[in-house]
Amino acid sequence: MTLTGGRLIDRFEKRDGEWRIKHRKTILDWNRDQPTAETWCLGMFNPADPRIIMGQRGTGDESYNRF
Template sequence: MYKNTIETVIAKQDISDVIMRYARAIDRADGPLLHSCYWEDAIEEHANSYTGPAHDYIDGAMKRLQGGDVMMHNVGNIHTELEGDTAWVETYLITFARFPKDGVSWDTLTGGRIFDKFERRNGEWKIAHRKIALDWNRDEPSCEGWCLGLFKPEDPRTIMGEKGKGDLTYTRF
């Protein structure tokens, strides 16, 4: 039976922090923050859309994300198996994204899991290799009612999330 020690608890927390930082970075289209999640020599395997150096993947994604619509990565269960300076991590993920298709906005909701090989180098945990497994998906035309009109995005008191440094996560209050 596996028993946690203070060292394993700290390692798992450090790894979870990287995963949460990744979600924040990808949703806010923050390239430098996203780069900080991966080692320079890390590999990204993103289903059939990309396989190669993670930093190249990030640079290509930033071009699409900065001009794109809303996106949200919701992190669920995180299972971590530690083996010295290597950790094998399975993270459940639900993502929402909006994409244009034939001049119409479509919403896509996808459930899947991220499989990461983390490495600790000089005391710091980062992703060394990432693969994803897609479990389910739902695509449909966008239809926002903002809780049947309860919320009004056009009202200046309503704070809407946005890409980049103008988002509340960076500006604070």
């Protein structure tokens, strides 16, 4: 079983009087594989993948770019 924790950073805009999400960025903070009888989910999250945005402590975290 794979457990993954993360955050969403949304940019909103008001269109025709309604607030909508214009852009959403997913930040992955942690991942843990645990033994299980099921194998379908193993390997779904690879922290070494360069497309993955990993959370980090301090001003290098993606949330500092947003706020």
